[in-house]
Amino acid sequence: MIPVWLVAPAAVTVLAWLIALATIQLGTMLPEPAYLSYTAMSGEQHQLILMDVGHGLTHSLTPQLDRVSAPAWSPDGRLIAFEGPFAGGTSIYVMDAFGEGLRTVTAEHAGNQYLPVWFADSSGLYFRNVSNEDMQAFQVQLDGTALAPIYVINFDYLVPHRFDYQRSVVAGFEDGESGIFLVRLGGAPERLVSTDITFRDFPQWSPDDRQIALISWGTMTEVFVMNADGSNFRQVTNDGLFKSNLNWRP
Structure with missing residues:
Protein backbone atom coordinates (compact mmCIF):
# COMPACT_ATOMS: atom_id res chain seq x y z
CA MET A 1 0.00 0.00 0.00
CA ILE A 2 1.27 3.44 -0.89
CA PRO A 3 1.55 5.64 2.20
CA VAL A 4 -1.21 8.23 2.42
CA TRP A 5 1.29 10.97 3.14
CA LEU A 6 2.80 10.37 -0.32
CA VAL A 7 -0.54 10.49 -2.14
CA ALA A 8 -2.18 13.40 -0.35
CA PRO A 9 0.22 16.19 -1.41
CA ALA A 10 -0.05 15.19 -5.06
CA ALA A 11 -3.84 14.95 -4.86
CA VAL A 12 -4.06 18.32 -3.17
CA THR A 13 -1.80 19.85 -5.82
CA VAL A 14 -3.92 18.47 -8.66
CA LEU A 15 -7.11 19.65 -6.95
CA ALA A 16 -5.63 23.12 -6.48
CA TRP A 17 -4.71 23.31 -10.16
CA LEU A 18 -8.20 22.19 -11.18
CA ILE A 19 -9.79 24.84 -8.96
CA ALA A 20 -7.44 27.50 -10.32
CA LEU A 21 -8.18 26.47 -13.91
CA ALA A 22 -11.93 26.55 -13.30
CA THR A 23 -11.61 29.98 -11.71
CA ILE A 24 -9.66 31.32 -14.69
CA GLN A 25 -12.16 29.87 -17.15
CA LEU A 26 -15.09 31.27 -15.19
CA GLY A 27 -13.38 34.64 -15.04
CA THR A 28 -12.98 34.72 -18.80
CA MET A 29 -16.69 33.95 -19.19
CA LEU A 30 -17.86 36.76 -16.92
CA PRO A 31 -17.95 40.29 -18.38
CA GLU A 32 -15.80 42.96 -16.77
CA PRO A 33 -17.87 45.31 -14.59
CA ALA A 34 -18.61 48.62 -16.31
CA TYR A 35 -17.90 51.74 -14.27
CA LEU A 36 -18.92 55.36 -14.75
CA SER A 37 -17.50 58.35 -12.92
CA TYR A 38 -19.03 61.80 -12.57
CA THR A 39 -18.98 64.78 -10.26
CA ALA A 40 -22.02 65.54 -8.10
CA MET A 41 -22.71 68.84 -6.35
CA SER A 42 -24.62 69.19 -3.10
CA GLY A 43 -24.44 72.70 -1.67
CA GLU A 44 -20.76 73.58 -1.50
CA GLN A 45 -19.70 69.94 -1.78
CA HIS A 46 -18.40 68.71 -5.14
CA GLN A 47 -17.73 64.99 -4.93
CA LEU A 48 -16.28 62.52 -7.42
CA ILE A 49 -18.61 59.53 -7.70
CA LEU A 50 -17.89 56.04 -9.04
CA MET A 51 -20.80 53.88 -10.22
CA ASP A 52 -20.96 50.17 -10.92
CA VAL A 53 -23.42 50.43 -13.81
CA GLY A 54 -24.49 46.80 -13.77
CA HIS A 55 -25.53 46.88 -10.11
CA GLY A 56 -26.43 50.57 -9.80
CA LEU A 57 -24.06 50.98 -6.84
CA THR A 58 -22.35 54.32 -6.20
CA HIS A 59 -19.86 55.67 -3.71
CA SER A 60 -17.84 58.84 -3.31
CA VAL A 159 -7.25 67.42 -24.08
CA PRO A 160 -8.88 64.26 -25.49
CA HIS A 161 -11.97 65.10 -27.51
CA ARG A 162 -15.18 63.95 -25.86
CA PHE A 163 -17.14 64.36 -29.09
CA ASP A 164 -17.05 61.53 -31.63
CA TYR A 165 -17.34 63.09 -35.09
CA GLN A 166 -17.91 59.71 -36.70
CA ARG A 167 -21.03 58.97 -34.67
CA SER A 168 -22.77 61.66 -32.68
CA VAL A 169 -25.64 61.10 -30.28
CA VAL A 170 -28.06 64.02 -30.32
CA ALA A 171 -31.46 64.99 -28.97
CA GLY A 172 -33.91 65.89 -31.72
CA PHE A 173 -37.43 65.98 -33.07
CA GLU A 174 -38.57 63.95 -36.05
CA ASP A 175 -41.91 62.70 -37.35
CA GLY A 176 -43.74 64.59 -34.64
CA GLU A 177 -41.87 62.94 -31.78
CA SER A 178 -38.88 63.87 -29.63
CA GLY A 179 -36.08 61.43 -29.17
CA ILE A 180 -32.40 60.63 -29.00
CA PHE A 181 -30.76 59.90 -32.33
CA LEU A 182 -27.53 58.43 -33.62
CA VAL A 183 -26.05 60.39 -36.52
CA ARG A 184 -23.22 58.70 -38.36
CA LEU A 185 -20.90 60.79 -40.50
CA GLY A 186 -22.64 61.32 -43.83
CA GLY A 187 -25.73 59.36 -42.79
CA ALA A 188 -29.32 60.09 -41.81
CA PRO A 189 -30.38 60.25 -38.13
CA GLU A 190 -31.28 56.88 -36.61
CA ARG A 191 -33.76 57.02 -33.74
CA LEU A 192 -32.37 55.25 -30.69
CA VAL A 193 -35.17 55.98 -28.25
CA SER A 194 -38.29 58.15 -28.08
CA THR A 195 -38.05 60.48 -25.09
CA ASP A 196 -38.38 64.14 -24.14
CA ILE A 197 -35.09 64.00 -22.23
CA THR A 198 -32.33 66.33 -23.36
CA PHE A 199 -28.80 66.18 -22.04
CA ARG A 200 -25.80 68.25 -21.02
CA ASP A 201 -22.28 67.62 -22.32
CA PHE A 202 -21.70 64.90 -24.89
CA PRO A 203 -23.12 61.40 -24.37
CA GLN A 204 -20.31 58.95 -23.74
CA TRP A 205 -19.73 55.58 -25.43
CA SER A 206 -18.51 52.76 -23.22
CA PRO A 207 -15.02 51.41 -23.99
CA ASP A 208 -16.51 48.29 -25.60
CA ASP A 209 -18.96 50.42 -27.67
CA ARG A 210 -21.90 48.47 -26.27
CA GLN A 211 -23.46 51.20 -24.11
CA ILE A 212 -24.09 54.95 -24.17
CA ALA A 213 -24.31 57.08 -21.03
CA LEU A 214 -25.61 60.63 -20.69
CA ILE A 215 -26.60 63.19 -18.06
CA SER A 216 -30.06 64.65 -18.49
CA TRP A 217 -30.57 68.41 -18.62
CA GLY A 218 -33.50 70.44 -17.36
CA THR A 219 -35.41 70.04 -14.12
CA MET A 220 -33.13 67.15 -13.13
CA THR A 221 -29.58 66.06 -13.90
CA GLU A 222 -29.55 62.30 -13.64
CA VAL A 223 -27.47 59.64 -15.35
CA PHE A 224 -29.13 57.52 -18.03
CA VAL A 225 -27.68 54.50 -19.82
CA MET A 226 -28.81 52.61 -22.92
CA ASN A 227 -27.47 49.90 -25.17
CA ALA A 228 -25.80 51.04 -28.38
CA ASP A 229 -28.95 50.20 -30.36
CA GLY A 230 -31.17 52.25 -28.01
CA SER A 231 -32.60 49.29 -26.12
CA ASN A 232 -32.74 49.08 -22.33
CA PHE A 233 -32.85 52.87 -21.92
CA ARG A 234 -32.89 53.45 -18.18
CA GLN A 235 -32.22 55.98 -15.44
CA VAL A 236 -29.45 54.78 -13.12
CA THR A 237 -29.34 57.64 -10.59
CA ASN A 238 -32.15 59.36 -8.71
CA ASP A 239 -30.59 61.58 -6.05
CA GLY A 240 -31.43 65.03 -7.45
CA LEU A 241 -27.81 66.21 -7.30
CA PHE A 242 -26.33 68.37 -10.04
CA LYS A 243 -23.98 66.18 -12.08
CA SER A 244 -21.31 66.74 -14.72
CA ASN A 245 -18.01 65.34 -16.02
CA LEU A 246 -19.43 61.95 -17.01
CA ASN A 247 -16.82 59.40 -18.09
CA TRP A 248 -16.55 55.64 -18.51
CA ARG A 249 -13.62 53.93 -16.89
CA PRO A 250 -11.36 52.67 -19.74
Whole structure:
Protein backbone atom coordinates (compact mmCIF):
# COMPACT_ATOMS: atom_id res chain seq x y z
CA MET A 1 0.00 0.00 0.00
CA ILE A 2 1.27 3.44 -0.89
CA PRO A 3 1.55 5.64 2.20
CA VAL A 4 -1.21 8.23 2.42
CA TRP A 5 1.29 10.97 3.14
CA LEU A 6 2.80 10.37 -0.32
CA VAL A 7 -0.54 10.49 -2.14
CA ALA A 8 -2.18 13.40 -0.35
CA PRO A 9 0.22 16.19 -1.41
CA ALA A 10 -0.05 15.19 -5.06
CA ALA A 11 -3.84 14.95 -4.86
CA VAL A 12 -4.06 18.32 -3.17
CA THR A 13 -1.80 19.85 -5.82
CA VAL A 14 -3.92 18.47 -8.66
CA LEU A 15 -7.11 19.65 -6.95
CA ALA A 16 -5.63 23.12 -6.48
CA TRP A 17 -4.71 23.31 -10.16
CA LEU A 18 -8.20 22.19 -11.18
CA ILE A 19 -9.79 24.84 -8.96
CA ALA A 20 -7.44 27.50 -10.32
CA LEU A 21 -8.18 26.47 -13.91
CA ALA A 22 -11.93 26.55 -13.30
CA THR A 23 -11.61 29.98 -11.71
CA ILE A 24 -9.66 31.32 -14.69
CA GLN A 25 -12.16 29.87 -17.15
CA LEU A 26 -15.09 31.27 -15.19
CA GLY A 27 -13.38 34.64 -15.04
CA THR A 28 -12.98 34.72 -18.80
CA MET A 29 -16.69 33.95 -19.19
CA LEU A 30 -17.86 36.76 -16.92
CA PRO A 31 -17.95 40.29 -18.38
CA GLU A 32 -15.80 42.96 -16.77
CA PRO A 33 -17.87 45.31 -14.59
CA ALA A 34 -18.61 48.62 -16.31
CA TYR A 35 -17.90 51.74 -14.27
CA LEU A 36 -18.92 55.36 -14.75
CA SER A 37 -17.50 58.35 -12.92
CA TYR A 38 -19.03 61.80 -12.57
CA THR A 39 -18.98 64.78 -10.26
CA ALA A 40 -22.02 65.54 -8.10
CA MET A 41 -22.71 68.84 -6.35
CA SER A 42 -24.62 69.19 -3.10
CA GLY A 43 -24.44 72.70 -1.67
CA GLU A 44 -20.76 73.58 -1.50
CA GLN A 45 -19.70 69.94 -1.78
CA HIS A 46 -18.40 68.71 -5.14
CA GLN A 47 -17.73 64.99 -4.93
CA LEU A 48 -16.28 62.52 -7.42
CA ILE A 49 -18.61 59.53 -7.70
CA LEU A 50 -17.89 56.04 -9.04
CA MET A 51 -20.80 53.88 -10.22
CA ASP A 52 -20.96 50.17 -10.92
CA VAL A 53 -23.42 50.43 -13.81
CA GLY A 54 -24.49 46.80 -13.77
CA HIS A 55 -25.53 46.88 -10.11
CA GLY A 56 -26.43 50.57 -9.80
CA LEU A 57 -24.06 50.98 -6.84
CA THR A 58 -22.35 54.32 -6.20
CA HIS A 59 -19.86 55.67 -3.71
CA SER A 60 -17.84 58.84 -3.31
CA LEU A 61 -14.17 58.57 -4.16
CA THR A 62 -13.36 61.88 -2.47
CA PRO A 63 -15.17 62.15 0.89
CA GLN A 64 -12.12 63.84 2.41
CA LEU A 65 -12.17 66.71 -0.13
CA ASP A 66 -14.94 69.29 -0.38
CA ARG A 67 -14.52 70.44 -3.96
CA VAL A 68 -13.19 68.47 -6.92
CA SER A 69 -13.50 68.89 -10.68
CA ALA A 70 -12.05 67.93 -14.08
CA PRO A 71 -11.62 64.19 -13.40
CA ALA A 72 -9.62 62.28 -16.02
CA TRP A 73 -9.05 58.52 -16.23
CA SER A 74 -5.61 57.24 -17.11
CA PRO A 75 -5.59 55.47 -20.49
CA ASP A 76 -4.98 52.12 -18.77
CA GLY A 77 -7.97 52.64 -16.45
CA ARG A 78 -5.92 52.11 -13.28
CA LEU A 79 -5.85 55.70 -11.99
CA ILE A 80 -7.92 58.85 -12.01
CA ALA A 81 -6.62 62.43 -11.76
CA PHE A 82 -8.58 65.55 -10.86
CA GLU A 83 -8.40 69.10 -9.51
CA GLY A 84 -8.82 69.48 -5.77
CA PRO A 85 -8.32 72.08 -3.03
CA PHE A 86 -4.89 72.49 -1.46
CA ALA A 87 -3.51 75.22 0.83
CA GLY A 88 -6.04 77.80 -0.31
CA GLY A 89 -5.50 77.01 -3.98
CA THR A 90 -5.93 74.10 -6.35
CA SER A 91 -3.67 71.11 -6.90
CA ILE A 92 -3.69 68.02 -9.10
CA TYR A 93 -4.56 64.80 -7.27
CA VAL A 94 -4.22 61.19 -8.33
CA MET A 95 -5.68 58.00 -6.83
CA ASP A 96 -6.44 54.49 -7.95
CA ALA A 97 -9.69 53.54 -9.65
CA PHE A 98 -11.50 52.78 -6.39
CA GLY A 99 -10.32 55.72 -4.29
CA GLU A 100 -7.21 54.31 -2.63
CA GLY A 101 -3.78 55.92 -2.59
CA LEU A 102 -4.98 59.53 -2.80
CA ARG A 103 -2.06 61.91 -3.28
CA THR A 104 -1.24 65.26 -4.84
CA VAL A 105 1.45 65.37 -7.50
CA THR A 106 1.91 69.15 -7.54
CA ALA A 107 1.63 70.20 -3.89
CA GLU A 108 5.20 71.49 -3.63
CA HIS A 109 4.82 73.98 -6.47
CA ALA A 110 3.33 77.44 -6.11
CA GLY A 111 0.20 78.44 -8.00
CA ASN A 112 -3.10 76.87 -8.88
CA GLN A 113 -3.09 73.77 -11.04
CA TYR A 114 -5.95 72.89 -13.36
CA LEU A 115 -7.15 70.47 -16.02
CA PRO A 116 -5.01 67.30 -15.74
CA VAL A 117 -4.37 65.46 -19.01
CA TRP A 118 -2.67 62.06 -19.03
CA PHE A 119 0.39 60.99 -20.97
CA ALA A 120 -0.55 58.32 -23.51
CA ASP A 121 1.34 55.68 -21.47
CA SER A 122 -0.30 56.73 -18.14
CA SER A 123 3.10 57.57 -16.61
CA GLY A 124 2.50 61.27 -16.00
CA LEU A 125 0.32 64.32 -16.51
CA TYR A 126 0.11 67.62 -18.29
CA PHE A 127 -1.67 70.45 -16.49
CA ARG A 128 -2.24 74.18 -16.47
CA ASN A 129 -0.65 76.31 -13.77
CA VAL A 130 -1.78 79.82 -12.88
CA SER A 131 0.60 81.86 -10.75
CA ASN A 132 0.78 85.65 -10.41
CA GLU A 133 -1.64 86.10 -13.32
CA ASP A 134 0.67 84.03 -15.53
CA MET A 135 -0.71 80.84 -17.09
CA GLN A 136 1.65 78.11 -18.19
CA ALA A 137 1.45 74.47 -19.17
CA PHE A 138 3.55 71.87 -17.34
CA GLN A 139 4.24 68.18 -17.35
CA VAL A 140 5.07 66.03 -14.33
CA GLN A 141 5.63 62.40 -13.40
CA LEU A 142 3.17 60.77 -11.02
CA ASP A 143 5.63 60.92 -8.12
CA GLY A 144 5.94 64.70 -8.55
CA THR A 145 9.36 64.57 -10.19
CA ALA A 146 10.49 65.81 -13.61
CA LEU A 147 8.25 68.87 -13.39
CA ALA A 148 8.91 71.01 -16.46
CA PRO A 149 7.12 73.71 -18.44
CA ILE A 150 5.98 72.85 -21.93
CA TYR A 151 5.12 75.10 -24.83
CA VAL A 152 1.83 74.53 -26.61
CA ILE A 153 -0.04 76.99 -28.80
CA ASN A 154 -3.32 75.88 -27.27
CA PHE A 155 -3.52 73.58 -24.23
CA ASP A 156 -6.89 72.34 -25.45
CA TYR A 157 -5.03 70.46 -28.19
CA LEU A 158 -3.78 68.09 -25.48
CA VAL A 159 -7.25 67.42 -24.08
CA PRO A 160 -8.88 64.26 -25.49
CA HIS A 161 -11.97 65.10 -27.51
CA ARG A 162 -15.18 63.95 -25.86
CA PHE A 163 -17.14 64.36 -29.09
CA ASP A 164 -17.05 61.53 -31.63
CA TYR A 165 -17.34 63.09 -35.09
CA GLN A 166 -17.91 59.71 -36.70
CA ARG A 167 -21.03 58.97 -34.67
CA SER A 168 -22.77 61.66 -32.68
CA VAL A 169 -25.64 61.10 -30.28
CA VAL A 170 -28.06 64.02 -30.32
CA ALA A 171 -31.46 64.99 -28.97
CA GLY A 172 -33.91 65.89 -31.72
CA PHE A 173 -37.43 65.98 -33.07
CA GLU A 174 -38.57 63.95 -36.05
CA ASP A 175 -41.91 62.70 -37.35
CA GLY A 176 -43.74 64.59 -34.64
CA GLU A 177 -41.87 62.94 -31.78
CA SER A 178 -38.88 63.87 -29.63
CA GLY A 179 -36.08 61.43 -29.17
CA ILE A 180 -32.40 60.63 -29.00
CA PHE A 181 -30.76 59.90 -32.33
CA LEU A 182 -27.53 58.43 -33.62
CA VAL A 183 -26.05 60.39 -36.52
CA ARG A 184 -23.22 58.70 -38.36
CA LEU A 185 -20.90 60.79 -40.50
CA GLY A 186 -22.64 61.32 -43.83
CA GLY A 187 -25.73 59.36 -42.79
CA ALA A 188 -29.32 60.09 -41.81
CA PRO A 189 -30.38 60.25 -38.13
CA GLU A 190 -31.28 56.88 -36.61
CA ARG A 191 -33.76 57.02 -33.74
CA LEU A 192 -32.37 55.25 -30.69
CA VAL A 193 -35.17 55.98 -28.25
CA SER A 194 -38.29 58.15 -28.08
CA THR A 195 -38.05 60.48 -25.09
CA ASP A 196 -38.38 64.14 -24.14
CA ILE A 197 -35.09 64.00 -22.23
CA THR A 198 -32.33 66.33 -23.36
CA PHE A 199 -28.80 66.18 -22.04
CA ARG A 200 -25.80 68.25 -21.02
CA ASP A 201 -22.28 67.62 -22.32
CA PHE A 202 -21.70 64.90 -24.89
CA PRO A 203 -23.12 61.40 -24.37
CA GLN A 204 -20.31 58.95 -23.74
CA TRP A 205 -19.73 55.58 -25.43
CA SER A 206 -18.51 52.76 -23.22
CA PRO A 207 -15.02 51.41 -23.99
CA ASP A 208 -16.51 48.29 -25.60
CA ASP A 209 -18.96 50.42 -27.67
CA ARG A 210 -21.90 48.47 -26.27
CA GLN A 211 -23.46 51.20 -24.11
CA ILE A 212 -24.09 54.95 -24.17
CA ALA A 213 -24.31 57.08 -21.03
CA LEU A 214 -25.61 60.63 -20.69
CA ILE A 215 -26.60 63.19 -18.06
CA SER A 216 -30.06 64.65 -18.49
CA TRP A 217 -30.57 68.41 -18.62
CA GLY A 218 -33.50 70.44 -17.36
CA THR A 219 -35.41 70.04 -14.12
CA MET A 220 -33.13 67.15 -13.13
CA THR A 221 -29.58 66.06 -13.90
CA GLU A 222 -29.55 62.30 -13.64
CA VAL A 223 -27.47 59.64 -15.35
CA PHE A 224 -29.13 57.52 -18.03
CA VAL A 225 -27.68 54.50 -19.82
CA MET A 226 -28.81 52.61 -22.92
CA ASN A 227 -27.47 49.90 -25.17
CA ALA A 228 -25.80 51.04 -28.38
CA ASP A 229 -28.95 50.20 -30.36
CA GLY A 230 -31.17 52.25 -28.01
CA SER A 231 -32.60 49.29 -26.12
CA ASN A 232 -32.74 49.08 -22.33
CA PHE A 233 -32.85 52.87 -21.92
CA ARG A 234 -32.89 53.45 -18.18
CA GLN A 235 -32.22 55.98 -15.44
CA VAL A 236 -29.45 54.78 -13.12
CA THR A 237 -29.34 57.64 -10.59
CA ASN A 238 -32.15 59.36 -8.71
CA ASP A 239 -30.59 61.58 -6.05
CA GLY A 240 -31.43 65.03 -7.45
CA LEU A 241 -27.81 66.21 -7.30
CA PHE A 242 -26.33 68.37 -10.04
CA LYS A 243 -23.98 66.18 -12.08
CA SER A 244 -21.31 66.74 -14.72
CA ASN A 245 -18.01 65.34 -16.02
CA LEU A 246 -19.43 61.95 -17.01
CA ASN A 247 -16.82 59.40 -18.09
CA TRP A 248 -16.55 55.64 -18.51
CA ARG A 249 -13.62 53.93 -16.89
CA PRO A 250 -11.36 52.67 -19.74
